[in-house]
Amino acid sequence: MGKNSNIPFILKMAWRDSRASRRRLVLASFSIVLGIAALVAIGSFNANLRDAIDAQARTLLGADLRVQGRTAFSPDVAVALDALGGKQAEEVALSTMIVFPTAENRTRLATLRALGGGYPFYGTFQTVPADAPARLAAGGRVAVLEETLMAQFGVQVGDPIKLGTNEFTVVGALQQIPGDSAVVAMLSPRVFIPRDELENAGLLGPGSMARHRRYIVFDDGSDALEVERRMRKQFREEHLGYDTVEERKRELGQALRNVYQFLSLVGFVALFLGGIGVASAIHVHIRQKIPTVAVLRCLGASSGTAFGVYLVQGLALGLIGSAVGAALGVGVQLALPEIVAGMLPVDVDFSIAWGVVFKGAAAGLVICALFTLLPLLAVRRVSPLMAIRATVAESEAAKDPWRWVVYAAILGTVAVFAMRQAPRWQVGVGFVVTLLVSFLVLGALGKGVAWAARKFTPKRAPYVVRQGIANLHRPNNRTILLLLALGLGTFLIVTLALTRATLLAQIAGSGGADRPNLLFFDIQDDQIDPLRDVLIREGAPLQADAPIVTMRVSKVNDRSVTSILRDKSNDIADWTLRREYRSTFRDHLNERTEKLVGGEFTGRVESDVDVIPISMEVGLADQMKVKLGDEIEWDVQGLPMLSRITSLREVEWRRMEPNFFVVFPAGVLEPAPKFYVAATRVATPADSARVQQSVVGLLPNVSAIDLQLVLETLDGIFSKVQFVIQFMALFTVVTGVIVLAGAVMSGRFQRLREVVLLRTLGATGRQLWQIQLVEYAVLGVLAAVVGCGLAVAANALLAHFVFQTAGVFSLLTLVVSLVLVTAITLITGILANRGVTNHPPLEVLRAEG
Structure with missing residues (x-):
């Protein structure tokens, strides 16, 4: 500002000069209100959600530690788990078909959880009636069924359902259990039975895709993370999974953080757009005030004083918009817990996160100030002679180098915000580029x-x-x-x-016209032929089937998995070495879902071959950092098998057919314990229900996925x-x-x-x-x-x-x-x-x- 400027004069002049334009300027300030409201509402809800996760952390898991295996725990692991003491509970979880006798024997794929012990130890197992968990713990052929599932099939408490070979009586409707949300239940509705009844129902055959779990609550103050680290080291070869309260919090927080960041970017776009509205209003306002500015210059005011008058007006717009937007954001945050009710595993209570409110308001004020500066630059070039001239030289304003400084500040502000909010810097850069391209195009x-x-x-x-x-x-x-x-x-x-x-x-x-839309899995070796027969009788013959043999990687190019995992310098994805592979064997490629992209596929070999040629999915090879010619030793249920990658395939995973990471040639895996997956096509939902009823009636352990139901x-x-x-x-x-x-x-x-x-x-x-x-x-x-x-x-x-x-x-x-x-x-x-x-x-x- 110049020598003639002073703060009291600028404030008084800004107030007096705004009299004729206040309604229009206040409307302009509302341009940034919703952007600030979005940022405040999302930020406040995120803060409340973090507080809820911290307060209800133990209910996210229902215990201090969960240990999980794809097979029953070995004797050594079982002894070690028993030695941990405290309160413990067992669970076996698997996907299976439920038959509803009271609904014309209709079927539905569900997640069966067979519980033994006092799980959950934290949180509440909410059912209607409330005594259903106690009846479940008492044992017998009783079941607690998902409430939505009961409504879908018209099942009442006391009605029978069929699981495997046995009938169970429904004793309650599940409303909530720690760690799960309504979205989880939508993917696969849950049914609970006593652990002791699982084997009697014939649902745990060889190769069954069940998950065996042990829940532990420590009564001696043991650190769950320390116990996890000790067990990982002691039982490295068992390939067990572990989950603690802290890990569950971190995983949930990361998943929710991505959504929060995306929504924050959307809110910032609204704020950015509002800034353009403010700039437009100030631009018109300044054009109308050029004669006033010229008069002030004639009366001795410096260009800085005139600039200050209208900068104060612009900042006032930002303050008004920020205050209203922050208040509206708090109000919107009141509604968010209701909007997302049932989608989160914790209950979120409302409280005002003042830090977030002030940050949102500050962001609005900064954006408003930056966008206000653009049209205000013209004020600095108004000459006293303009008081007697009709126009302003736009060319001079356009050449003002400070315009580029303001443009750079706006772009920098957007970039910094996007980088901070995005889950990865690449996403932030992509957001800025997309926004810039959109603005340039428009x-x-x-x-x-x-x-x-x-x-x-x-x-x-x-x-x-x-x-x-x-x-x-x-x-x-x-x-x-x-x-x-x-x-x-x-x-x-x-x-x-x-x-x-x-x-x-x-x-x-x-699910195209020629593609399978009904998938069967968990088919035992002696059940594939009966399945083919029943499907032929029902007019839905198998379109595809494949044997599955479970195995794990033991060595890659003569390096053991243990040594590779210990080597922190490698960039191999850990999951490729830790996971249990379900591989198949056949003498041909599936032309519908597979495309050879490297090497030569070998369809059959002699059973005594020393090195087995295998075909690997190209994405897995990239993650495992292997290539054509590399050797992998497999642990096939205790038997070592050496293989060499001789071909790479692209796999169309979206097609509902049996697809695999690794395909062995025919001739070597036939004697291994195996089970099957199979796929067929049905014309209508009624046909799907009829076929599933026939299959489950004959083969109760076999489960089915209906693509239409998944959709x-x-x-x-x-x-x-x-x-x-x-x-x-x-x-x-x-x-x-x-x-x-x-x-x-x-x-x-x-x-x-x-x-x-x-x-x-x-x-x-x-x-x-x-x-x-x-x-x-x-x-x-x-x-x-x-x-x-x-x-x-x-x-x-x-x-x-x-x-x-x-x-x-x-x-x-x-x-x-x-x-x-x-x-x-x-x-x-x-x-x-x-x-x-x-x-x-x-x-x-x-x-x-």
Whole structure:
């Protein structure tokens, strides 16, 4: 500021000068309200969620430590677990079919959990009636069934269900158990029975894909993490899984952090868009105040003093918007726990996270200040001579080097925020680039529209059409701003909708007209032929089946798995060495799901071959850091087998057929203990139910997955998640509408002069309305088309790089978006300009002097 400036004068002048423009400026401040509200609401909810996780940490697991194995614990492991003391409970979990005799023997795949002991030790096992857990612990052929499953099949307490070869009586409906959420139950509904009844039901045959668990609560103060480390070292070769309260907290926190970061980025887009609205309002405000600034300069005020007056007004807008946005964000956060109810394994209580509130408000103030600086730069170049001139030299303002400094500050602020909020810096960079490209495309479109409207206005079109198109390039037009506001909002919402459709289509893509849609698994060696026979009788012969032999990696190129895992310098993915592989053997490639990308596939070898040629999935080879010619030794249920990678395959995992990481040739694995998976196709849901009933009736341990049921389940989950995301993304759309209204209002005075001129020349009120409709219809359609185009491109990139599939082009989604965005633009434009056409010409002409 100059020597003549002082703080009291600047504040007093800023207040007095704003009298005639306060309503318009306050509306401009509302542009950033929803962005701040989104950041505050999301941040506060995240803080409350972290507090809830910390407070209810033990209920996330129900015990201090969980140990899990894919097979029954060896005697040594069992002795070691018993020696830990404390309270312990056993569980065996597996997927199986439930038969509902009271519902015409309909079947449903479910997660069976056979409990023995007092689990859960922390939290509550909520059922209706409340005594069901006690009856379950007492033993006998009783079951607690998922509440939603009972409602689906009309099952009541006291009704029978069939699991394996035995019937069980339902003694209660499950409402909640520690560690699980409603989303988990949607994926696979749960049924609980006493542990002692599992073997009697014939559900634990050889090769059964069951998970054996032991839950432990320490009564001597032992550290669960220390016990875990000790057991990992002692039983490294057992390939056990461990879970502690701290690990569960960390995993849940990381999963929720990704969602929180994404939603925060969406909220920041709304705030960024609001900043553009503020900049537009200040720009118009400053243009109207140029004579006032010139007068101040004539009276001796420095350029710094004039700049300070309007900077104070801009900061006041930021303060008002930040305060209102923070208050609204706290109110929205009140509703979030209800919106996500049932989707989280903990109950979230509301409390105001003041630190988050202040951070959100500060972010709004910074964005508002940065965007206010852009139009304010023109004030510094106002000469006292402008008091007697009619225009301002725009060229000088455009050449102001400080404009580039402000642009750099805005871009830097966005980049820093994106980097901090994104789960990885690459995602943050991608977000900034995507946002920048979207702005550049929409800005270029605005420039192009204004240019085209000037050059190619159809001369034979009706007068109202020509005039409406001419408004797109008139002085002080809002074409670029309106396209930015609406186009960006459309882009975000449509991208979310298309992404959801892509995810569902990725799964549904495995259910084409010629593809299997019913998968059977856990088929024992002596059951594959009876299964073939029953499916032939039911008119659904097998389309594919494959034997499965379980094995583990013991050596890679003469290096033991233990030594590789101890070597922290290697970049091999640990899971590739720790996991239990379910491999198959055959003499051919599956042309429908496999493509040879390297080497030569060997289909059959002699049983006494020294080194077995195998085919490996290319992604696994990349993760394991092996290549053609490398050797791998396998532990096939106690028998070592040396193999060499002689071919690499790409596998189409989405097809609902038996697919494998590793394929052995025929001739060597036939004698090994094995089980089968098989797939067939049925025409209708009724046929699926009939076939499943027949199979389960004959082979009770065999389970089935119906693709249509999987789709319906995942669609329900996606719908819940999409609702939460779109609820927050809607803030961006509404912000766009507010910016649109603010832009229209800021140009209201210019529009009023044009309307008066047209009325003086004889235009009717109806013609004036039609001119506005043409202008806003063109803007709405263009914003929708470009926003949808950007969304299609973004969805294609996400599908290719994130989901490894083809993006879905949903014509219905695009058409609905086009109609809605156009309607919003028309309605907002008309409401913001209401009353303009009713002004008599003399009113404005007199005001002009």
